[in-house]
Structures are given as C-alpha cells and as structure tokens.
Amino acid sequence: MTQAYPSPDLSVNLGGIQMANPVAVASGTFGYGQEYEKFVDIAAIGALIVKGTTLTARPGNPNPRIVETPAGMLNAIGLENPGVDVFLDEYLPYLHAKNVTVIANIAGNSIEEYAALAARLEGQEGIAGIELNISCPNVKQGGLQFGTDPDTVYQVVKTVKGETGLPVLPKLSPNVTDIVAIARAAEAAGADALSMINTLMGMAISVQERQPVLANVFGGLSGPAIKPVALRMVYQVYQEVGIPILGGGGIMCCEDALEFIMAGATAVSIGTGNFVHPRLALDIVQGISDYMQAHEIEHLQAIKGCAVR
Amino acid sequence: MLEKGKIIRHNQVGTDLYEIELAAGAIVREAQPGQFIHLRVGDAYDPLLRRPLSIYDVDAEKGTMEILYRVVGKGTKLLTQLTAGEELDLMGPLGAGFSIAEGINKVCLIGGGVGIAPLVFLARRLRSKNVELCFLQGTRTRAQIVAEQRLQAWSVDHYIATQDGSCGYHGMVTDLLTDENIMQGVQFIYTCGPEPMMKAVQAWACQHHIQGELSLEEYMACGIGACLGCARKLHSQDEFYVKICKDGPVFGLHEVELYEGRTGS
Ligand SMILES: Cc1cc2nc3c(=O)[nH]c(=O)nc-3n(C[C@H](O)[C@H](O)[C@H](O)COP(=O)(O)OP(=O)(O)OC[C@H]3O[C@@H](n4cnc5c(N)ncnc54)[C@H](O)[C@@H]3O)c2cc1C
Ligand SMILES: Cc1cc2nc3c(=O)[nH]c(=O)nc-3n(C[C@H](O)[C@H](O)[C@H](O)COP(=O)(O)O)c2cc1C
Ligand code: FES
Numbered sequence: 001m002t003q004a005y006p007s008p009d010l011s012v013n014l015g016g017i018q019m020a021n022p023v024a025v026a027s028g029t030f031g032y033g034q035e036y037e038k039f040v041d042i043a044a045i046g047a048l049i050v051k052g053t054t055l056t057a058r059p060g061n062p063n064p065r066i067v068e069t070p071a072g073m074l075n076a077i078g079l080e081n082p083g084v085d086v087f088l089d090e091y092l093p094y095l096h097a098k099n100v101t102v103i104a105n106i107a108g109n110s111i112e113e114y115a116a117l118a119a120r121l122e123g124q125e126g127i128a129g130i131e132l133n134i135s136c137p138n139v140k141q142g143g144l145q146f147g148t149d150p151d152t153v154y155q156v157v158k159t160v161k162g163e164t165g166l167p168v169l170p171k172l173s174p175n176v177t178d179i180v181a182i183a184r185a186a187e188a189a190g191a192d193a194l195s196m197i198n199t200l201m202g203m204a205i206s207v208q209e210r211q212p213v214l215a216n217v218f219g220g221l222s223g224p225a226i227k228p229v230a231l232r233m234v235y236q237v238y239q240e241v242g243i244p245i246l247g248g249g250g251i252m253c254c255e256d257a258l259e260f261i262m263a264g265a266t267a268v269s270i271g272t273g274n275f276v277h278p279r280l281a282l283d284i285v286q287g288i289s290d291y292m293q294a295h296e297i298e299h300l301q302a303i304k305g306c307a308v309r
Numbered sequence: 310m311l312e313k314g315k316i317i318r319h320n321q322v323g324t325d326l327y328e329i330e331l332a333a334g335a336i337v338r339e340a341q342p343g344q345f346i347h348l349r350v351g352d353a354y355d356p357l358l359r360r361p362l363s364i365y366d367v368d369a370e371k372g373t374m375e376i377l378y379r380v381v382g383k384g385t386k387l388l389t390q391l392t393a394g395e396e397l398d399l400m401g402p403l404g405a406g407f408s409i410a411e412g413i414n415k416v417c418l419i420g421g422g423v424g425i426a427p428l429v430f431l432a433r434r435l436r437s438k439n440v441e442l443c444f445l446q447g448t449r450t451r452a453q454i455v456a457e458q459r460l461q462a463w464s465v466d467h468y469i470a471t472q473d474g475s476c477g478y479h480g481m482v483t484d485l486l487t488d489e490n491i492m493q494g495v496q497f498i499y500t501c502g503p504e505p506m507m508k509a510v511q512a513w514a515c516q517h518h519i520q521g522e523l524s525l526e527e528y529m530a531c532g533i534g535a536c537l538g539c540a541r542k543l544h545s546q547d548e549f550y551v552k553i554c555k556d557g558p559v560f561g562l563h564e565v566e567l568y569e570g571r572t573g574s
Contacts, residue, residue, distance in 0.1 A: 031535030035555075038533075039311055039400070051537075059549045066528050066538035071354040073530060077537045080550065224354045252354065275358060275530040276349065278311065278400065 008292035009299050010285065012046075014267050015193030015244050016167035017129040019046040019101060021285045022300060023257065026248055026271035027052055027105035027131060027171075028077065032091040033098075039278035042100055046267060046285070049103040050091065052133050055113055055120075057083040062215035067204050072223030072250070073272060074202055076216035079107055079136070084120050096126025103169070107133040110140050111159050118163035129167035132160060135175070135198045135220075147173035147198075150185035157189035167192035169246060174226075174233060175201050183237040194237065195246040195269065197230045223272040224250040231263050238264025238305055252276070254287025261300060262307035310335050313396045314348075317373060324452040325380040326423065327389055328365070329397075334372030336401045340364050342431035343406030343524060343559040346376070347532035349398040356384045361529050361554070363427040363501075364402060366459065377455060379423040403532050404558050407431050407499055407522050409438065417495045419445040419510055421482060421502025422453065427524055428501055429456050436463040443468060443491050447482025447506065451475035466491070483509035497521055498562065508567040521562035527553040542566075 010021040024047035032050050033042045042048060060080025067074050081087070087104075095102050104127050106117040114132065121127055134147035134156060146152050147170075157170050170186040172179060174197040183194055199220025204213040212218075230249025238245055247265030250272070251257050257268045273280045288300075297303060314331035322328050336346065347359040365377040380386055391397070407427070416435060418428040425446055435442055443466045448454055450473045460467045468485055469477030478485060483506055485491055498521035500510045507523050514521050527539040534555030542550050544566045551557065 029531075029536060031531075031533075035531070035533045035535040060537060060540060062542075063540050063550070064528050065540055066530050066536070068356060068358050068528075071357055073358060075530075075536070075538060077540075080537045080540070223357055272357070272530070275532075275536060278533075 008289055008297060010289060010292075012267050012300060013244075014047075014129070014167070014246055015169065015191075017047065017101070017103065017193070019267055020044075021046040022261070022267040022288065023281045023285050024049055024103070024246060024267060024269045025274055025281050026269040027133065029271040029274045032087075033095055033100060034091075036274070036278055040282055043098050044285070045100070045281045047101040047103050047128065048095065049105050049131055049269065050087070050095075051081055052079050052105045052107045053081050053084050053087045053117065054079060054107055055084055055116055057081065057086070064214055065216070065219075067213045067219070069202070069204055069221065070225060072221050072225035074204055074214060074219030074221055075199070076214045076219035078216065084117055088120070088124055092124065092126050101128050102126055103129045103131050105131040105133055105171070107136045109136060111156055114156050115159045115163050118160040121166065122164045127166060129169060129192070130160070130164060131195050132156065132168060132170045133198070134170055135173040145173060145175070147182065148176050150181045153182050154185040154189045157186050157191050161190040169193045169195045171195040171198050172233075172237075173198045174229060174249075179233045180236055180240045183241050187241045187243050191243060193244040193246060193266070194241065196237065197226070197233055197249045200226050200229065222250070224252050226250045227256060231259055234260055234265050235263040235308060239308060251284070252280070254284050254291065257284050257288060258291060258303075261304055264305040264308060266304060310339070310401060312336050312399045312401075314374075314399045316391055316393050316395050316397065318393060319391060322377070322455050324450070326377065326453060326455060327380070328375055328377050328455075329388075329391075330373055330375045331397060331399070332373050333399055336399060337367045337369060337372050337374050340367050340374060340402040340430075341406035342434050343427050343522075344402035344404050345427075345558060346399050346401030347403055347529070348400070350384045350387045352398075356387065358530055359400065359532060360384045361403075361532060363524075364430050365426040366430050366433060377423060377426040377429070400532060404554055405556065407559050409434065410497060413440060413496045415441040415443075415494045416497045416499065417443050417445065417492060419447075419482060419486070419498065419500045419502075421447045421506040422449075424502030424524070425456060426501070428499060429459065431499060432460060432465055433463060436465065441494075442466070443495065445470065445482050445485050445491070447471075447502070449473060481509070482506065483513065486510065486513045495519065499523070500562065504567050505569050508569065511562055511567055514562055522559050523562050523565065524558045525553050525560060525565065526558065529554050
C-alpha cells in the first residue's frame with residue numbers, strides 16, 4: 001500500500017553509533033555475518049554485533065552446548081572464538097569491505113584483559129563501536145560475574161573508555177537484583193549506550209538420563225520466554241539513565257521490537273530469532289517502516305519510551 | 310536457501326516412521342546426498358527451533374524431495390499432523406554431504422534405524438553413476454523397514470537385519486559385514502545410524518583397511534555454523550571442536566572417535 005506520507009526516517013544514533021535502521025543482530029547469534037549471507041543482505045542490517053571475542057582463542061565448552069526449552073533455548077557455548085587477532089585479520093576486513101556496520105563484542109576474565117582488547121581494537125577500520133560482555137566470570141574475584149557488581153562494572157567501563165575512542169556499550173546481565181544500579185554505574189563510568197539484556201541463567205534436566213542436559217550444567221536462556229523480563233528491565237533503566245539503550249531479549253516480530261522502543265529503547269537487537277528466521281532482522285525493519293508510515297511517524301524518536309508511566 | 314515446501318504426500322511408512330514428499334525446486338537443484346534441511350514445524354514459539362532432517366530422496370525432474378522421519382519428541386509429533394497442501398518452511402540444503410570417489414566400483418551402505426535416510430539419496434546418486442552397491446539396513450523389527458521398493462527399482466542389493474528376527478538376518482546389522490558373499494569387492498563404506506553401530510562399522514573397516522564416511526548428529530540451533538551450538542570434538546584429546554552443521558554432518562569414517570553411549574565430550 002502506498003501512502004501520501006513520505007517514507008519514514010529509520011536511522012538512529014546509538015550513543016555515537018550511526019545505524020541506518022534500529023535493528024541489530026545480537027552477539028553470538030549471527031557469527032561473523034558470512035554464515036548468513038546466503039539468506040539475507042547483511043549490509044542492510046542496522047548493526048551486526050559479531051561473536052564475542054577474547055584476547056586469545058578459546059575452544060569453548062563441551063557438548064551438548066544447547067537445548068531447546070519452552071519458547072526458548074539454553075546455551076553454554078563457552079565463548080568459543082578464534083581470538084582478537086584472527087577476528088581482525090580474517091573476519092573484519094571482509095565485513096568492512098561489504099560496508100557492514102560492525103559492533104565488536106569483547107569479553108575478558110580480568111579488567112586488564114578488557115583493557116588490552118579495547119586497545120587492540122582502537123584505530124581498526126570498520127568497527128563502529130564496542131559492546132562489552134560483562135557476563136563473564138572475573139577470575140580475580142573468585143569467578144563472580146563482572147556484571148553483577150556496580151563497582152566492578154564502573155571499573156571495567158571506565159578502563160575500557162580510557163583505551164578507546166569508540167562508542168562503548170556495556171551489555172547488562174539480567175542475573176542481578178538491581179539492574180538500575182548497574183546501569184547507573186555504567187553511565188557514570190562514561191558508557192555511551194547500554195545493551196540489554198544478556199541471557200538469563202537457567203538449566204534443563206533429562207529425566208531419562210537423570211542428569212543435566214548441558215555438559216556445562218547451566219546455560220543462558222534466550223528467546224521469547226525472556227521477553228517480558230527484558231522489556232521490564234529496559235523500561236526501568238530507561239527512566240533512570242540518560243544514555244541510549246539497545247534493547248533486546250526474545251524479539252521475534254515487529255510488534256516485539258516496537259514494544260522495546262516504546263519501553264525506551266533507541267534500537268533493538270535480535271538474537272535467537274535469527275535461528276528461527278534468518279531474515280528476521282530485515283523483516284522487522286520493514287515492519288517498523290510500515291508501522292511508521294501507517295501511523296504517520298516521521299522518526300522513531302516520536303514513540304521512544306511512549307509507554308512509560 | 311529459504312524455501313516454502315508444499316507437502317505433496319505425507320504418509321506413515323512404519324512404526325513411528327513417516328515420509329513427506331515436498332515440492333522444493335530450488336533446494337532440490339542444489340541438494341547433495343548427506344546434506345540436510347532445517348525445517349520449522351508450525352509457526353508457534355514452542356517448538357521454537359528448526360529441526361534438522363536429512364534429505365532422504367529427490368526427484369530432480371519433478372523438483373521434489375522427500376524426508377523420512379521418526380517420531381521422537383515434540384517437533385516430530387507435531388509434524389505428523391501436517392497434511393498435503395500445507396507448506397513447510399525450509400532452509401537448505403545445508404552441511405557437507407558425502408563425497409563420491411571416482412574409480413570406485415563397489416561400495417557398502419550400512420544404516421541403522423532412521424539413519425538410512427541420507428543413505429537412500431546416496432544410493433540413488435551412486436546407482437546413477439553405475440556404482441555397484443550393497444545396502445545393509447538394520448532395524449529393531451520388521452515394521453521399521455523402509456525404502457524396499459525404491460532400492461529394488463534401482464537394482465540395489467538390499468540386505469535386512471532385524472534385532473527380533475522378524476525379517477531378514479536375526480541380529481545386529483553389523484554382523485552382516487562378516488558375510489563374505491555380501492562384502493566381496495567392497496572398496497568404500499558409508500554409514501549413518503546409532504553411534505554404537507557406526508563404531509562397529511568403523512572397527513570392521515579399520516581391520517579391513519577400507520575407507521569410508523559417516524554422518525553425525527548434534528542438537529542444532531542455526532544449522533549454518535553461526536551459533537556454535539552443534540559442537541563436537543572429533544577426538545577426545547583434541548583442543549578444538551568441529552561444528553556438525555557446517556564441517557559435517559558427514560566426516561571421514563576413521564576421522565572420528567565414536568562412543569558406545571551418547572556423545573562423550
Ligand atoms: C544432520 C541431521 C540429520 C538428521 N536427519 C534425520 C532424519 O533424516 N530423520 C529423522 O527422523 N531424524 C533425523 N535427525 C534427528 C532429528 O533432527 C531429531 O530426531 C529431531 O530434531 C527431534 O525433534 P523432536 O522435536 O521430535 O524431539 P525433541 O526431543 O522434543 O527435540 C528437542 C530438541 O532436541 C533436538 N534433538 C532431539 N534429538 C535430536 C537428534 N537426534 N539430533 C539432533 N537434534 C536432536 C531437536 O532438534 C530439538 O531442538 C537428524 C539430525 C541431524 C543433526
Ligand atoms: C547461542 C548463543 C550465543 C551467544 N553468544 C554471546 C556472546 O558471545 N556474547 C554476548 O555478549 N552475548 C551472547 N549471546 C546473547 C545474545 O547476544 C542475546 O543477548 C541473548 O540471546 C538475548 O536475546 P535473544 O532472546 O533475542 O536471543 C548468545 C546467545 C546465544 C543464544
Ligand atoms: S547449529 Fe549453529 S553452529 Fe551448528
């Protein structure tokens with residue numbers, strides 16, 4: 001249906017990351033993009049957040065690593081990746097040549113590792129921003145997740161900001177009692193935007209085998225099952241911080257994405273949904289565009305956070 | 310490739326075993342034996358993920374393909390309810406299939422249970438190249454034997470073993486490997502089925518210095534190498550994991566450490 005109304009402006013600025021549209025694909029669910037090229041034009045996606053990168057290669061966890069659960073899945077991939085050098089040499093140039101908006105995702109087991117990773121990415125062509133996975137165990141603090149303590153979050157973000165001029169988005173873990181406290185700490189440390197949420201810790205047991213299904217016992221829950229939790233957290237954080245939010249968790253369709261935007265997200269990320277529908281991100285871009293046209297919305301700014309009471 | 314495959318035929322062919330014939334011209338054009346499709350059962354959020362199923366047979370002229378599946382859980386149970394005329398959301402063909410070595414005159418295909426699915430398409434391809442083959446099919450009981458007619462139509466030597474003795478040889482299908490009359494002249498062996506069965510095939514092939522290929526399974530999410538979910542170590546002492554969906558599902562018969570129970574890790 002063609003409307004008299006001009007085609008809407010889908011572009012958004014996510015804390016300094018200029019995105020042509022508000023839909024990103026989430027880290028660990030889209031590989032390095034190449035895997036999905038047969039199915040979708042990866043350059044048309046708002047931003048491609050690549051698989052989590054560590055300083056050196058990591059083999060990942062033993063199998064089984066994934067299992068389906070009602071309206072979701074658990075994963076314990078264990079951050080398998082070839083290390084930052086291979087990412088920069090073998091994957092990034094390809095994405096850069098294709099004009100893909102790339103957000104790197106880094107993970108460390110100490111603040112020094114985060115700092116070294118950020119420094120390594122500094123000045124590399126083709127990276128629009130850095131997402132900080134802070135759902136990793138801090139080996140110096142007995143394996144406690146970085147993302148569960150506001151002071152630690154502050155330190156990590158502050159340190160990384162000191163190493164890079166790129167926009168930095170800490171990715172908040174939902175496995176905390178007070179997500180707002182964490183978000184505030186990240187903002188105070190100079191985060192340019194927030195990414196939320198990472199997976200919720202869960203598990204599944206095989207009754208037949210009388211043991212946990214995942215070799216790692218616990219895994220991160222993702223998919224539609226977590227959407228209400230993610231949405232609530234975005235809604236809460238939006239009211240308390242001034243920096244933009246990349247919201248996601250269980251987004252499976254355009255309405256889901258709009259819910260996140262109405263809760264206060266500037267842009268959204270699609271994770272598990274990519275496995276179900278490889279073209280989902282672009283279908284959602286189209287859906288948002290159609291919605292804006294139908295409701296005569298010129299820019300998403302007009303509905304961002306509109307549901308907040 | 311993403312394709313909506315229209316169901317042309319869907320029928321039960323054995324105990325808990327069903328065949329679906331689908332119109333999926335684009336996938337069929339590219340499909341190689343050993344590759345799989347990743348299909349969505351319905352459009353609800355439970356089951357959420359796609360299900361990987363081997364390409365069981367293709368008809369290149371009609372642009373149709375078939376799958377053979379066994380009902381084991383939520384997704385496959387739901388699949389049985391679909392009827393002709395309905396569409397299935399397909400991704401494929403995915404994975405690295407079987408290689409077809411030149412200069413080989415006789416091969417053995419040995420499958421257990423629903424594991425014969427990729428071997429049937431392979432048999433079609435090999436027969437079209439005039440490769441002589443013996444097809445060993447093992448099931449628990451007579452009511453699980455499938456593909457008899459098509460194998461016959463391609464003049465394949467088809468041998469059956471049932472664990473309860475209700476049809477063919479009474480015992481494990483791998484016992485047939487010791488039958489000189491069947492195995493005479495076999496130069497290459499392909500296998501798919503339960504891991505203990507494939508382990509026995511591997512041991513036999515190792516003893517007889519015969520090369521071959523096998524097909525592995527693992528839980529999958531993306532099906533294309535992006536999520537790193539379907540990982541497995543080829544050998545327990547390896548440091549790194551392969552991805553069954555992308556590096557496989559087909560691997561060299563002697564390349565993989567197999568297990569008596571479920572995948573060790
Ligand atoms: C490459 C490949 C080819 C296959 N080809 C065939 C085939 O031709 N015919 C056939 O009947 N089966 C085949 N399988 C197994 C088939 O994928 C599973 O039986 C099916 O996914 C079970 O789904 P469900 O919902 O009924 O079972 P559920 O147990 O309810 O499934 C729960 C989850 O576990 C996964 N799962 C369960 N069993 C398996 C398994 N054995 N392998 C991989 N994932 C599993 C499901 O995909 C799903 O994500 C193949 C598997 C792979 C990896
Ligand atoms: C298989 C898998 C791997 C993931 N790997 C990473 C990762 O490496 N780094 C990260 O920050 N998040 C990772 N995530 C989390 C996702 O990026 C996303 O935040 C989460 O899945 C919630 O979104 P969803 O419900 O849309 O999937 C992974 C998720 C899945 C399912
Ligand atoms: S299923 Fe995702 S990597 Fe194999």
